[in-house]
Amino acid sequence: xxxxxxxxxxxxxxxxxxxxxxxxxxxxxxxxxxxxxxxxxxxxxxxxxxxxxxxxxxxxxxxxxxxxxxxxxxxxxxxxxxxxxxxxxxxxxxxxxxxxxxxxxxxxxxxxxxxxxxxxxxxxxxxxxxxxxxxxxxxxxxxxxxxxxxxxxxxxxxxxxxxxxxxxxxxxxxxxxxxxxxxxxxxxxxxxxxxxxxxxxxxxxxxxxxxxxxxxxxxxxxxxxxx
Numbered sequence: 001x002x003x004x005x006x007x008x009x010x011x012x013x014x015x016x017x018x019x020x021x022x023x024x025x026x027x028x029x030x031x032x033x034x035x036x037x038x039x040x041x042x043x044x045x046x047x048x049x050x051x052x053x054x055x056x057x058x059x060x061x062x063x064x065x066x067x068x069x070x071x072x073x074x075x076x077x078x079x080x081x082x083x084x085x086x087x088x089x090x091x092x093x094x095x096x097x098x099x100x101x102x103x104x105x106x107x108x109x110x111x112x113x114x115x116x117x118x119x120x121x122x123x124x125x126x127x128x129x130x131x132x133x134x135x136x137x138x139x140x141x142x143x144x145x146x147x148x149x150x151x152x153x154x155x156x157x158x159x160x161x162x163x164x165x166x167x168x169x170x171x172x173x174x175x176x177x178x179x180x181x182x183x184x185x186x187x188x189x190x191x192x193x194x195x196x197x198x199x200x201x202x203x204x205x206x207x208x209x210x211x212x213x214x215x216x217x218x219x220x221x222x223x224x225x226x227x
Contacts, residue, residue, distance in 0.1 A: 003201070004063075004180065005191040007056060011200030014052035019210050021046035026215055031222060050098055050160060051168055053203075057102055058172015059180065061109040068107060075103025077208065085157055096146045097158030099207075104146070104162060105169045112170060117177055124170035131164020 024042050027033040037043060061067050078099030085093035094100075115123065134148035142151045148161035179186065191197065199206060221227055 004185075005193055005197050006185055006187050007059060008197035008200035009191055009194070010052060010186075011056050011203050012196030012198070013200075014049050014056065015199055015203040015206050015210075016196065017045060017049035017052070018207070019214065021049060022211055023214050023218070026211075026218055030215060031218060050165075053098065053102070054105075054160075054165055054168040055172040055175060057105060058109075058169040058174075059176045060172075061106060061169075062113065062173065062176040062181070064106075067109045071103045071106030071109070073103075074099055074106060074204070077204075078103055081158075081208075089157075092155050092157050094158045095154075095156040096161060097156070098160045100146070101160040101162065101165055105166060108166070109169075109173070112173055117174055120170055120174055124167040124174070127162075127167035127170070128164040131161065131167070134161075134163050 021037070021042060024035050025037050025046075028035045028037055035042070037046070064070055078094075078097055078101075081097060081099060082094050112120070131148050137149060138152050139149045140151060141149070142153065144150075145154055145156070145159075146161055148163035
């Protein structure tokens with residue numbers, strides 16, 4: 001199937017926003033600059049990026065004939081990041097980040113795509129509401145965090161549990177049915193391949209390698225007294 005450039009374009013915007021957010025995070029977490037990333041503008045900028053990825057993943061799951069293979073691959077990459085970050089910081093490593101979430105979502109997508117649109121909408125809303133309730137709870141078990149249930153000692157560099165975010169993925173599936181399945185497009189013009197769409201096409205590769213590149217450039221800039 002021919003690639004839809006505007007999907008890659010929006011994914012390119014998402015990865016660009018994520019790179020900006022991670023730059024701000026790195027400046028605070030690693031270089032000690034007083035930039036607030038856990039609330040306010042930068043918090044919502046980062047969340048917008050993640051939510052765009054989730055909706056686009058829900059859309060793209062309808063174009064893929066090998067969602068199980070893709071899900072396993074993405075989840076395995078998530079576990080690789082878990083291992084790497086565990087070696088760097090055994091308290092604040094990635095336990096269930098966006099790649100873990102995406103992997104599980106793709107694995108569940110064959111089932112989710114069989115559900116009627118109206119029921120899917122209600123399911124998505126319900127999952128988001130349950131996730132909001134879970135966020136306010138504290139549990140004793142340290143193993144329920146993939147569902148959004150955290151104990152008092154839980155910490156993770158990146159955290160996107162199934163509740164509420166699987167609801168966002170489901171909305172992506174619904175969006176596909178309402179737009180792309182009907183041969184429609186979001187943008188009024190027919191996009192040609194461009195820098196952002198190319199970034200979107202290789203967003204997984206960029207995601208895996210952008211952090212060490214950004215960190216390297218920031219430390220180099222600090223060494224050269226550029227800030």
